[in-house]
Amino acid sequence: MDRQQQIRAFIVESFLLGQDNGLSNTDSLLEAGVIDSTGVMELIGFLEKTFAIEVNDSDLVPANLDTIQNMATFVQRKLAVKQLAGT
């Protein structure tokens, strides 16, 4: 499973009662009513644990988190920074 699929699987399981209702990877999760403010915190916990990244306060913006695609891109960027820092 690639990252996008992993994120999607988590959202379907946690917020859509396990039913993939054809939500697009570019749909706004807040606007589609998939998650609310509680859900955002849950998502962050999932991203931090699954991808071993640290989400900073200033990362908490829709551009990073509001669609499945944005999240995958955000995780990729975080991992790249982490790798650079590690070398």
Place this chain on the structure above:
Amino acid sequence: MKIPVHDLLKDSANRWPEKSAIICDGRVHTFGRIDQDSDRVACELQSAGVARGDRVAVFMENSAELVVSVFGILKAGAVFVVINPTTKPKKLAYILSDCGVRALIAQSRLARVVEPALAEAPHVRTVVWVGDPPADARPGRTFAQVLGEPHEPPADPGLIDQDLCTIIYTSGSTGHPKGVMLTHCNLINTTWAISTYLENVPDDVVICLLPLSFGYGLCQVLTGARVGFTVLLERSFAYPYQTLQRMAEYGVTGLPAIPTVFATLLTLTEFNGEHLGSLRYMSNAAAALPTGHIRRVRELFPRANLYSMYGLTECTRVCYLDPSRLDEKLASVGKAMPNCEAYVVDEQGRRVGPGVVGELVVRGANVMRGYWGNAEETSRRLRPGDIPGELVLYTGDLFRTDEEGFLYFVARKDDIFKCKGETVSPREIENMLYELGAVAEAAVIGVDDPVDGKAVKVFVVPRNGAALTEQQIRRHCQANLESHMLPKFVEFRESLPKTESGKIAKVSLQ
């Protein structure tokens, strides 16, 4: 004198037609515009047969359309019922049926919740959709159509201040939500009292992060209409940085919050209060703010006043602490607001002196008319006061006062608790868990949580031989409960501790 609540809006619209009333999603809605648009909604409802005293529900997220709907419903002479947008179909059906809702204004993206509920709510004869409804949804006009058409002024429904203004549903200890009836008189009084002690002025810009289904959220909009200040209406506090940027951009002067919002602000490491130089006051209600947090909030915003307040849906607001006394009375919620009396009584209803713990009783024009269609619960809460014929509100909350008469919250009398500032009824969650056939016993308690105040913990005993997983329980909860009631912890047990009378001993589960 303003009698019905919508006259507050009309008055502000006459005085400042071009002034910003609501800012939402980056769009500014003037008082004049909200007044005109709500006239159109009122006409639509009246031509659909909605009459004085009928109930009209609004099911959507915080938005300008919600505010327009509320005032439109009032102008039609009807009673508005704002329902939390995270409500699930069964509970929505319960509310729609309980108060016999006649018309519903709903956000089209919530159609998948609305449709199954409508099937069980035959009273609802008219649906207006905000946004384009899905093809298979109940046919109805759209909000855009309603606002886009020429209209006559709505007919004057002839309301007096004893007429009902709103019914607000709140979780009760019995497991079913109860509809708190508030009259025009209640809210005209309460908005006056609140704006008086907060010293609101037309130049204020007050942010509203709380859902308007919640008395504390609704109050911001109604008080804004009274004073003529601007409300920056937000859907949630999901993205705090973005919200804080908007607060700075619009020069927010008032931040009404709940402990969860303050806890979130205090966890932001890259934020300091300097960004919000315009902030004049903050208020806390819905649940007690830990004193440690009060100190840190004061450090973060040294120039803003912090009002510790206490209220309940049944009378909106009771008391507030004068910010100049905060440092010496850190844990107090102050004294009764203007035109309200609050006192502590013993089990026999006799007033007690300082230091003695008893139930808080509230007397005043803010006290509700009762619970819709529920005389039994009403008589439990509204009981005779000192003056013959007068009814006063027994809050179900235990308080004490100090020597100077300042009030301190001690505990609830029942097992109701607050999560994210919203009321959680353990019974409501337990009833829902028992719908799962594999559940033999269930118990719900609130456990301390650093951000949410209390978090929901569920204990479940599966039936003999039944296969029951945590996932099944979580899915069942997600399908049936609003987000603040979802369990954070699920624990399986082989049995639950019992009292001598055979009831589940929740004290031993804490």
